Amino acid sequence: MFLNEVLEVGAFTAISLYILVSALIAIKAKDSIYAAAALGMVGLGIAGLIAMLGYGYVAAFHVVIYVGAAVTFVTFSVLMLREQPAEFKEIKVLAALNALLLAGVYLLAIRSTGIGELGSVYLNLGEVARVIIEQYWFPLLIVFVSLATIMIEGIIVARGEEK
Amino acid sequence: MMVLEIIEYIIRLILSPPIFAPIIYPGLVTVLVILLSIIWVERKIAAKVQLRYGPLYVSKPIGGALQMLADATRFFFQEIIVPRDADSIAFLIAPAASLVLPLLPIVFVPAAPSFVAISVEYSLPLVLAISALTPIVIIVMAWAANNKFTIIGGIREAFMVIAYELSLFISALAMAIFYGTLNLEDIVSMQKSLPGVILNPLAAITFFVAMVMATSRLPFDIVEGEQEIVAGPFTEYTGILYGLVMGAGYVQLYILCLVFVELFLSGWYPYIGLLGEIYPALGGVSLFIKAYLLMVFIVFLRSVYGRYRLDQAISIGWKSLLPLSLASVFLSLGLLAAGVVI
Amino acid sequence: MIDALWVFIVSAALFAIGAYGAVIHRNAVRILISLELMFNAELLLLLALASYVNPMNGFILSLFVIALTSSEIGVIVPIIVLLFRRFKSTDVFQASRLRG
Numbered sequence: 001m002f003l004n005e006v007l008e009v010g011a012f013t014a015i016s017l018y019i020l021v022s023a024l025i026a027i028k029a030k031d032s033i034y035a036a037a038a039l040g041m042v043g044l045g046i047a048g049l050i051a052m053l054g055y056g057y058v059a060a061f062h063v064v065i066y067v068g069a070a071v072t073f074v075t076f077s078v079l080m081l082r083e084q085p086a087e088f089k090e091i092k093v094l095a096a097l098n099a100l101l102l103a104g105v106y107l108l109a110i111r112s113t114g115i116g117e118l119g120s121v122y123l124n125l126g127e128v129a130r131v132i133i134e135q136y137w138f139p140l141l142i143v144f145v146s147l148a149t150i151m152i153e154g155i156i157v158a159r160g161e162e163k
Numbered sequence: 164m165m166v167l168e169i170i171e172y173i174i175r176l177i178l179s180p181p182i183f184a185p186i187i188y189p190g191l192v193t194v195l196v197i198l199l200s201i202i203w204v205e206r207k208i209a210a211k212v213q214l215r216y217g218p219l220y221v222s223k224p225i226g227g228a229l230q231m232l233a234d235a236t237r238f239f240f241q242e243i244i245v246p247r248d249a250d251s252i253a254f255l256i257a258p259a260a261s262l263v264l265p266l267l268p269i270v271f272v273p274a275a276p277s278f279v280a281i282s283v284e285y286s287l288p289l290v291l292a293i294s295a296l297t298p299i300v301i302i303v304m305a306w307a308a309n310n311k312f313t314i315i316g317g318i319r320e321a322f323m324v325i326a327y328e329l330s331l332f333i334s335a336l337a338m339a340i341f342y343g344t345l346n347l348e349d350i351v352s353m354q355k356s357l358p359g360v361i362l363n364p365l366a367a368i369t370f371f372v373a374m375v376m377a378t379s380r381l382p383f384d385i386v387e388g389e390q391e392i393v394a395g396p397f398t399e400y401t402g403i404l405y406g407l408v409m410g411a412g413y414v415q416l417y418i419l420c421l422v423f424v425e426l427f428l429s430g431w432y433p434y435i436g437l438l439g440e441i442y443p444a445l446g447g448v449s450l451f452i453k454a455y456l457l458m459v460f461i462v463f464l465r466s467v468y469g470r471y472r473l474d475q476a477i478s479i480g481w482k483s484l485l486p487l488s489l490a491s492v493f494l495s496l497g498l499l500a501a502g503v504v505i
Numbered sequence: 506m507i508d509a510l511w512v513f514i515v516s517a518a519l520f521a522i523g524a525y526g527a528v529i530h531r532n533a534v535r536i537l538i539s540l541e542l543m544f545n546a547e548l549l550l551l552l553a554l555a556s557y558v559n560p561m562n563g564f565i566l567s568l569f570v571i572a573l574t575s576s577e578i579g580v581i582v583p584i585i586v587l588l589f590r591r592f593k594s595t596d597v598f599q600a601s602r603l604r605g
Contacts, residue, residue: 008507016515019515019519020515023523023542026526027526027542032535036534037299037300039538042545053512053553055567060285060289062548070575076321076324076325077585081586086530087530091528102524116557117507119506128565136565143572147576153579153580
């Protein structure tokens with residue numbers, strides 16, 4: 001229906017604007033707490049776009065793991081460490097130029113992969129789970145080991161202050 | 164008869180699940196009614212335990228039940244004071260965000276068979292994920308007020324998140340592992356004869372304690388400990404903003420109680436077919452009754468327990484709750500391996 | 506259906522904003538936030554491109570990528586904390602004082 005298309009385009013535009021505005025807040029805010037909260041908002045927006053592409057479970061995973069845990073971690077660390085807002089003001093123009101050139105190279109590199117329509121992916125969760133257990137059990141094992149290592153590292157760094 | 168058709172279309176639109184569920188039941192209107200009643204119930208229960216009357220002045224014949232309506236009306240007429248050193252934009256936006264964000268998962272929680280606003284096959288992680296975003300808003304609120312008490316309250320909130328979040332997720336996922344699905348509707352439909360709490364009581368206990376920690380109910384109301392840090396992150400709020408932030412905790416409690424009833428207490432069963440004929444959502448009213456009774460029980464805990472210290476709460480979260488939640492996962496796996504079929 | 510060009514443009518714009526922030530800031534946590542903005546941009550790009558080639562592998566790879574990036578934050582923040590303990594400031598220009 002025509003209404004569906006309008007809603008889809010409207011939702012995509014709204015979420016994209018939300019993401020870009022939140023990203024600008026994340027780098028321009030004076031207090032680091034607002035930057036960390038804006039990072040959380042960018043994560044939410046990206047999760048929305050990922051869900052629109054058809055990967056709904058990845059979006060839920062992103063919100064749980066990344067926004068729920070990692071951004072809270074960053075917010076917490078901002079709260080703990082003393083605030084020293086400082087900017088390297090001399091290279092502002094050069095940094096903006098650098099960013100624009102990076103974006104240009106980025107777009108050029110992916111332009112050649114083809115322009116088409118997105119949003120018609122549908123994957124069955126049970127199927128994905130079967131593929132992970134059958135084909136990719138070794139990366140899963142490595143992820144487990146690395147997460148355990150990082151937890152031990154966190155405990156060691158946290159205990160270090162007692163000495 | 165164009166007008167009649169338009170009216171019929173509008174009524175059908177309002178009664179459809181995507182509009183009815185988030186706005187009327189079990190969404191916004193129901194939440195407002197619950198907010199007006201549960202705080203009065205809490206005060207009355209605390210009063211009865213302490214052998215006094217509680218709020219009795221407003222509407223004496225029915226025992227003062229309209230007290231919260233009077234309070235809300237009073238809040239609307241009070242002046243909103245924004246401190247001079249506070250960051251006014253974040254200060255004014257944060258209470259609204261802290262009321263909306265816990266309410267957002269209501270679009271994924273089913274209220275009756277096939278009555279859900281947005282039907283996805285992974286609604287359990289979505290509900291828990293959006294509920295986990297609330298602490299970020301509270302930390303922003305604490306920082307924006309630029310007050311020693313609020314910043315200490317924000318730090319306490321950050322510590323409390325570390326204590327409960329993992330156990331909340333793992334114990335909910337233990338039930339999802341046993342039922343083999345992440346969809347809340349399917350999980351409830353599998354509990355027709357046997358509630359989940361009988362199958363996996365460890366997960367039920369862990370989720371219950373983590374839920375009490377998450378919503379800052381006593382014995383874990385460390386964030387807003389009244390006798391210690393004035394009101395924690397909510398110190399500088401006056402007028403209707405104070406009403407909003409005080410209500411936000413109860414909204415979070417409501418959503419988590421709904422999830423608890425759907426995971427462990429067999430949701431909307433017994434399904435009342437008679438009411439279900441009139442309108443599908445009314446047939447699942449036992450879900451609402453069970454969630455409300457659970458909320459009454461949790462606010463009753465206020466009269467029973469003393470408040471924990473912050474380090475005691477964190478050590479409970481990591482030394483008791485986390486091993487229990489991992490044990491509940493192993494219990495689920497053991498039940499699956501033993502071939503328990505319901 | 507969403508036109509793929511717009512998804513790429515959003516991803517490139519977010520990447521550019523993150524790159525600008527990573528160069529301009531001196532506070533270590535702000536640099537981390539800018540790097541995480543770039544990560545979000547490339548996660549979107551990963552899934553957009555995977556829709557053309559192999560959606561199943563893109564799904565699984567993005568799950569691993571999200572988990573590992575979150576744990577990478579768990580490594581970077583303790584490094585910042587140790588830096589803070591040593592120099593009493595989170596200014597990365599001070600880190601060049603680490604010698605030997």
